[in-house]
Amino acid sequence: MKKINVIKLLKLKENNIKYCLKILKNSNIRKVLFNLGKNKGMGLLLKFEETEHQNYVRDKLIKSKIFPAVLWPEQTLKRDIEVQNTMLFIHTDFRYNKQDLDVILKKLIVYIKEWKSLKY
DSSP, rough: OOOOOOOOOOHHHHHHHHHHHHHHHHTTTTTTTOTTTTTTTSSSEEEEEOOOOOOOOHHHHHHTTOOOSSSSSOOHHHHHHHHHEEEEEEEOOOOOOOOHHHHHHHHHHHHHHHHHHHHH
């Protein structure tokens, strides 16, 4: 049985997050926050201003076989429902290489901007 190098896996995950944030920062996307708290998350945490924007991007990603997670689904309190309806999580852990991330990021950026052009 092989040993798992946890330190290596954590470093890969951290590097993936840094890479994604760099690409997203250079994309000039406004009104969507990308917050990970010093690269310690398991992926991209996206905060949208509007539920409709989150839903649009989520639906488009799913149609592209990219499956974001809705955090804390089926909430009952008003504030929690608001958080649920405006946040998405996209995995970018050690399972993904830069080519995988490029595909995900390219589509994510297109869908975020596409919705804005449809709305305005």
